Amino acid sequence: MKLRTTEYFVKEVAASLKRNNWMSLASIGTVTISLFILGLFLMVVVNLDRMASTLESQVQISVYLKDDITKKQTDSLEEKLSSLQGIDTVKYISKEDAMKRFSERLGDQKYLLSALDDTNPLPNAFEITVKDPQLVKTASKEVENFPGVDTAVYAQDVVEHLFDLTRLVRLIGLSIIVFLAGATIFIISNTIRLTVFARRKEIAIMKYVGATDWFIRWPFLLEGVVLGFIGSNIAVILLRLAYIALTQKIYDMMTFFPLIPLYPFLTYVTIIIILSGIVIGALGSVISIKRFLEV
Amino acid sequence: MKSPNEINIIKMKNISKIYDNGAVALDKVDISIKRGEFVFIVGTSGAGKSTFIKLLLREILPTSGLLLVNGYDINKMPRHEIPYLRRSLGVIFQDYRLLPNKTVYENVAFAMRVIESPRRLVLRSVNSVLDVVGLRAKYKCFPSQLSGGEQQRVAIARAIVNNPSLIIADEPTGNLDPETSWEIMDIFQRINAAGTTIVMATHDKTIVDTMQKRVLAIENGCIVRDEASGGYGYEA
Numbered sequence: 001m002k003l004r005t006t007e008y009f010v011k012e013v014a015a016s017l018k019r020n021n022w023m024s025l026a027s028i029g030t031v032t033i034s035l036f037i038l039g040l041f042l043m044v045v046v047n048l049d050r051m052a053s054t055l056e057s058q059v060q061i062s063v064y065l066k067d068d069i070t071k072k073q074t075d076s077l078e079e080k081l082s083s084l085q086g087i088d089t090v091k092y093i094s095k096e097d098a099m100k101r102f103s104e105r106l107g108d109q110k111y112l113l114s115a116l117d118d119t120n121p122l123p124n125a126f127e128i129t130v131k132d133p134q135l136v137k138t139a140s141k142e143v144e145n146f147p148g149v150d151t152a153v154y155a156q157d158v159v160e161h162l163f164d165l166t167r168l169v170r171l172i173g174l175s176i177i178v179f180l181a182g183a184t185i186f187i188i189s190n191t192i193r194l195t196v197f198a199r200r201k202e203i204a205i206m207k208y209v210g211a212t213d214w215f216i217r218w219p220f221l222l223e224g225v226v227l228g229f230i231g232s233n234i235a236v237i238l239l240r241l242a243y244i245a246l247t248q249k250i251y252d253m254m255t256f257f258p259l260i261p262l263y264p265f266l267t268y269v270t271i272i273i274i275l276s277g278i279v280i281g282a283l284g285s286v287i288s289i290k291r292f293l294e295v
Numbered sequence: 296m297k298s299p300n301e302i303n304i305i306k307m308k309n310i311s312k313i314y315d316n317g318a319v320a321l322d323k324v325d326i327s328i329k330r331g332e333f334v335f336i337v338g339t340s341g342a343g344k345s346t347f348i349k350l351l352l353r354e355i356l357p358t359s360g361l362l363l364v365n366g367y368d369i370n371k372m373p374r375h376e377i378p379y380l381r382r383s384l385g386v387i388f389q390d391y392r393l394l395p396n397k398t399v400y401e402n403v404a405f406a407m408r409v410i411e412s413p414r415r416l417v418l419r420s421v422n423s424v425l426d427v428v429g430l431r432a433k434y435k436c437f438p439s440q441l442s443g444g445e446q447q448r449v450a451i452a453r454a455i456v457n458n459p460s461l462i463i464a465d466e467p468t469g470n471l472d473p474e475t476s477w478e479i480m481d482i483f484q485r486i487n488a489a490g491t492t493i494v495m496a497t498h499d500k501t502i503v504d505t506m507q508k509r510v511l512a513i514e515n516g517c518i519v520r521d522e523a524s525g526g527y528g529y530e531a
Contacts, residue, residue, distance in 0.1 A: 005411050202394055208352070209453070210382030211409035212375070 005215070012219040013226060016195045024227060027191035031231025031277055032238070034184040038177055039239040039273050045173035049166060050260055061140045061154045063126040069148040074124065077148050081128055086139065088129045098122040123150060181280060188284030192224050196289050220285045228281020232274045239273065240266055303327040303363070304461050304492045305351065310360035312346050312516075320346035322516040323360070328494065330460065333487045335503050336496040337527055338513035344496040347513065348465050351494070352386060353377050365461055382410055385454030385462045385491075389469035391446045393438040393453075399425070400434040403452045410457065424452040428482055444475035451482055455491070462486065464495040468502065476502060500527040 017024045063081070065074065074092075081090045093101075099120050103110050130139050140152040196203070206216050243266060247259050305328040312321040320343045328334055336344050349355045350362060353369050362369040367380045393402050400421055407417045425431040428448035438446050447467060454462055464483070468476035480502055487493050497503060503510060503526060510525035511518055520528060 004414055008408060201392065205392055205394065205405070206409050207378075208381060208386045208392075209406040209409055209457070210378040210380075212378045215409055215411075 009219045009222055013222045016199075016219070016223055017226065023191050023194050027188055027227050028231040028234070030187040031184055031228055031280070032234040034180045034187075035232050035235035035273050035277055035280075036238050038180045038184075038276065039235060039269060040242070041173050041176055041180075042269060042272065043239070043243060045169060046265075047260055048169045059136055059154060060127050060129045061136060061143065061152050063128060063143050063152045064123045064150045065125060066148055066150045067123060073148050077146060078126065080146060081126055081143065084139065084142070086131050086135045088131045089127075091127045093125045093127055095120050095122045095124050098125065181276070184280050185284045185287070188224055188227060188281055189288040190284075191227065192220055192285040193288040195223060196220060217286070217289055220289045221282055224281035224283075224285030225278050226281070228277035228279070228284075229274065231281075232277025235277070236270045236273050239269060243269075302329055304330045304332075304365055305494070306361070306363040308361040310350070310357045310362055312343075312350065312355065313358045319516050321350075321357075321513075324516075324518055326511060326518060326521065328492065330492055331487070331490055333483070333493045333506075333508040334495070335506075335508055335510045336494065336513060337498075337503060337510055342513045343516045344513055345465070346516075348463055348494075348496055351463055352384065353380055378410075382457055383459055383461065385457070385459040387447070387450050387454050387462065387464040387467045389466040391438070391443075391450045391470075393446055393449055395438050397437075398434065399430060399436050399438075399441070399449050402438070402449055403456050406453045406456050412457075420456050421452075424456045427455070427485070428452045442475070443471050444478055447471065447475075447479055448482065451479070451486075455486060459491065461492045461494065464493065466496055466498065468497065468499055473501065480506065503527040 065077070069077075078090060078092060081087060099122055102122065103113055106112060128139070128143075130136055136154050140154050143149060143152040203216055244262065247262065250259060305326070307324050307326050310321055310324045311319070313319050324347075336347060338344050346355070350357055350369065351364050353364070353367075353372070356370065364380065365383045367376070367383075369380075372380065394405065397405060403421045403424060404417050407420060412420075422431065422434075425434055428451050430445060430448055430452065433441065433445065438449070441449070447470075451467075462483070467483075468479055471479065476499065483493055483495070484506075507524040507526075510520065510522045510528070512520035512528055
């Protein structure tokens, strides 16, 4: 594209934004709102996703051992467990360790243990974690058949519900994002349509004197992109402020909540939102101008 | 595909145009117009004049037949070549079609700007065509400050600024009083004398009768008369 043509396009866009100032403001506003909501969902979905996978990865299988096995049998069992496919960690918890943990968990109610006198009803156990949470079910089944193993249990319901929940959140988030993107494209295309309509005579004359389709399209495309760019930048500023404030609030209440750290997360969100704004703006204008080019 | 050196600038062979609603606008028209000719297209409203002009501009496609305009085969040319066909033509309408928020100079320069002509060339060419139509002094005026005749002269300047070899004028004097009409015709004659072909659809009996140029009369979609130097032939 030639320099003076670019200059001409920039002038056209500036004039058009000025001419339709209220509509331009309105579309920037809708882009901002839509992309802000879109960004919020994105952040929530990604955070939930991460939370779910954190919880998923923490799901462990408790392998309770029979009381009558020897130290040697225990060692060989440990070896066998470690060599299983997909196993991440294997940790031995003796009945003494288990009792200690139990009494710690009881806290102020420790006195309850006195009812046991000095007997320890807790079994020796292995706690194993798996690399892929999907493996929990099969791994626990397999381990139960090992000699010396009494039972192998895990939080079956929790794991399966967690999978359902993450799937649901992803699905809902995705549909809302698709819907919002569609609505934003529609609103931008309407704004550009006003510009196109205001300049329909000019477009007709351009066609008669031999302007190419792209020459006619560029200023409108640029206008859409500018609207999308400005709107998405405002949305990004709001999103950044919101996320920083929100993480601060949550950390104040729950220090170890598995939120995604600010950086580079916010940088990615910024890039995604601004790119979406530009693409949405361009799409909106392309849709609205298509009809007017048929002269 | 383009061969601009042909003798005929327009060639219609067996051209028919039937609209989607079944109306036959042109019926097997066979004509050719040589380079440098001045041709009037006459006929009552709805006889097919507008269709004739729209075909030349490739606003619509013929239903059947062969149509060559300035070396372009209208049926076969791809969409992206349409702008180049139109750059080789100058179009003038009854309602001038100027941009109201642009000055005389800008309106004419617009035709050059959209085809990305160099700025220095724009300045020179616009001034020169404004001289041709006698509006150099009013280059800063907006269309609303001009009379109808002056506005049409701006439109002519815009049509000729890219040096087209063919001017297509659709009722260019339709909105003008007789005296002003003659000013316009005078400019057309000068442009034609310089070698540019002119095809002009008109209702103006006096102009056609006085100028004694080639006349194509269209009736019900057919060419009913083709005279080398004819009159209007209808009662006005």
